[in-house]
Amino acid sequence: MGFIKGLKCRECGREYAVEPIYVCEFCFGPLEVAYDYPKIKKALTRKKIEKREKNLWRYRELLPVDGNPQVGLTSGFTPLIKADNLAGELGIKELYVKDDTVAHPTLSFKDRVVSVALTKAKEFGFDTVACASTGNLAHSVSALGAKAGFNRFIFIPASLEASKIAASLVYGPNLVAVDGNYDDVNRLCSEIANKYNWAFVNINIRPFYAEGSKTHGFEIVEQLGWRAPDNVVVPCASGSLLTKIWKSFKEFREIGIIKKLDTKVFAAQAKGCNPIATAIKNDTDIIVPVKPDTVAKSLAIGNPADGYYAYKCVKDTGGYGEDVTDEEIIDGMKLLAKTEGIFAETAGGVTVAATKKLIESGHIDRNETTVICITGNGLKTQEALHGHMGEPHHINPNLEAFEKVLKKIK
Amino acid sequence: MPVKVRIPTPLQRLTGGKEEVEAKTGTVIEIVNDLDKQYPGIAERISENNKIRRFVNMYVNEEDIRFLQAEATVVKDGDELSIVPAIAGGISQ
Numbered sequence: 138m139g140f141i142k143g144l145k146c147r148e149c150g151r152e153y154a155v156e157p158i159y160v161c162e163f164c165f166g167p168l169e170v171a172y173d174y175p176k177i178k179k180a181l182t183r184k185k186i187e188k189r190e191k192n193l194w195r196y197r198e199l200l201p202v203d204g205n206p207q208v209g210l211t212s213g214f215t216p217l218i219k220a221d222n223l224a225g226e227l228g229i230k231e232l233y234v235k236d237d238t239v240a241h242p243t244l245s246f247k248d249r250v251v252s253v254a255l256t257k258a259k260e261f262g263f264d265t266v267a268c269a270s271t272g273n274l275a276h277s278v279s280a281l282g283a284k285a286g287f288n289r290f291i292f293i294p295a296s297l298e299a300s301k302i303a304a305s306l307v308y309g310p311n312l313v314a315v316d317g318n319y320d321d322v323n324r325l326c327s328e329i330a331n332k333y334n335w336a337f338v339n340i341n342i343r344p345f346y347a348e349g350s351k352t353h354g355f356e357i358v359e360q361l362g363w364r365a366p367d368n369v370v371v372p373c374a375s376g377s378l379l380t381k382i383w384k385s386f387k388e389f390r391e392i393g394i395i396k397k398l399d400t401k402v403f404a405a406q407a408k409g410c411n412p413i414a415t416a417i418k419n420d421t422d423i424i425v426p427v428k429p430d431t432v433a434k435s436l437a438i439g440n441p442a443d444g445y446y447a448y449k450c451v452k453d454t455g456g457y458g459e460d461v462t463d464e465e466i467i468d469g470m471k472l473l474a475k476t477e478g479i480f481a482e483t484a485g486g487v488t489v490a491a492t493k494k495l496i497e498s499g500h501i502d503r504n505e506t507t508v509i510c511i512t513g514n515g516l517k518t519q520e521a522l523h524g525h526m527g528e529p530h531h532i533n534p535n536l537e538a539f540e541k542v543l544k545k546i547k
Numbered sequence: 548m549p550v551k552v553r554i555p556t557p558l559q560r561l562t563g564g565k566e567e568v569e570a571k572t573g574t575v576i577e578i579v580n581d582l583d584k585q586y587p588g589i590a591e592r593i594s595e596n597n598k599i600r601r602f603v604n605m606y607v608n609e610e611d612i613r614f615l616q617a618e619a620t621v622v623k624d625g626d627e628l629s630i631v632p633a634i635a636g637g638i639s640q
Contacts (some may be wrong), residue, residue, distance in 0.1 A: 148600065148601060148602060160602075160632070161602075162557065163592060164592065164595075164600050164602065164603075165557075165600065165602040165603055165632040165633065166600070166601070166602045167602070423613060425613065425614075426611075442633075445601060
């Protein structure tokens with residue numbers, strides 16, 4: 138083991154030792170894990186990866202842990218589905234869905250980042266883990282933290298859907314519902330993180346936590362038969378997932394796992410919270426914060442921490458950003474379910490609807506290979522669909538009544 | 548009446564532990580450079596090539612300077628200028 142060189146400021150390049158820190162003392166830029174790629178290149182091959190168990194730790198040399206994986210031993214390696222029905226609807230030749238609606242154990246891509254964060258928290262010797270969350274992260278920290286034997290403090294905006302709250306509480310964490318939006322919760326948590334010696338997965342453990350997102354991208358490349366797609370469409374909240382998927386492709390090229398890389402990266406957001414898409418459309422690297430108002434609550438981060446880097450990544454790769462209305466989001470969810478049998482959360486509706494617009498506007502070439510990233514399960518946000526679907530056919534329990542309905546259906 | 552400048556904890560080592568210091572009126576960037584004369588080293592922590600660093604937020608009377616005239620925003624007598632490091636992980640407005 139030992140493939141990490143240290144932490145490095147993304148802005149000014151100052152280097153730091155591997156510790157639970159996340160911000161540069163000098164310029165306040167975010168810290169990122171720096172790896173010894175020549176060493177990894179010697180240690181990791183396609184063959185070696187293929188022989189390993191089908192979980193996210195099959196890429197462990199490119200993850201920021203020193204010892205053996207300790208958390209999330211059944212997480213990751215979700216299906217990459219060739220979505221021919223959806224491709225037909227959207228008028229595109231080759232489309233794949235990377236389906237994290239079935240991530241284990243809590244049905245969203247957050248199981249990836251939390252597996253890495255909690256393994257690192259164990260290595261650092263923490264006994265308490267915590268997070269600020271819009272829902273999915275809360276579930277994952279609650280569940281994986283329970284299995285790993287951590288005390289857990291979970292901070293959520295009080296306005297979250299009831300079903301998302303239940304899906305945290307069942308694991309028995311200390312759940313704190315804060316009156317305010319995600320940005321308010323985050324600000325409170327950074328104050329708490331300063332005072333208490335806890336592993337806040339998305340604050341002081343963030344440099345390590347965020348690296349877990351790369352496994353979504355590594356898997357895309359492996360499951361496509363060791364090639365990167367021409368286009369990848371990623372939903373954006375903080376923007377971190379998008380930058381890490383791009384990083385995963387670059388790292389695979391860096392260590393020689395793939396030779397060719399000219400993927401265009403696309404950002405998908407809701408119109409009610411679109412600071413990254415707006416910057417891309419306006420061609421400016423200044424991310425103007427917004428007050429979120431969208432049905433896609435898991436993407437409702439008005440002041441995205443990685444917004445600038447997501448913008449830059451989209452621009453550097455020749456991609457684009459698109460934003461969609463709540464109505465388009467619901468239609469996107471229904472389209473994915475009807476064509477591919479995948480019930481995604483609202484964020485998935487954002488990704489499908491944005492992809493549709495990107496194809497229609499010509500930003501995505503209909504003849505190229507496109508992967509869309511579906512990051513969470515629709516069973517968690519069923520409230521969003523209330524009033525937007527058909528009603529069941531209500532009948533008396535006799536054949537005559539059924540056949541009357543059947544005539545109507547035909 | 549001078550401008551009041553609020554200094555965040557990580558920069559208070561440079562101001563001798565002071566949470567609040569005074570500066571002459573001027574644009575945001577002029578004030579930053581002027582502060583550096585009193586408290587050497589502070590300007591390079593906040594700015595680079597006369598641009599406020601990406602992960603430093605500046606507020607004039609609680610309004611983010613990105614919504615005003617950025618570095619050229621004029622800070623008048625009695626105004627308050629706040630320096631707030633953005634934290635990686637979402638920032639409150």
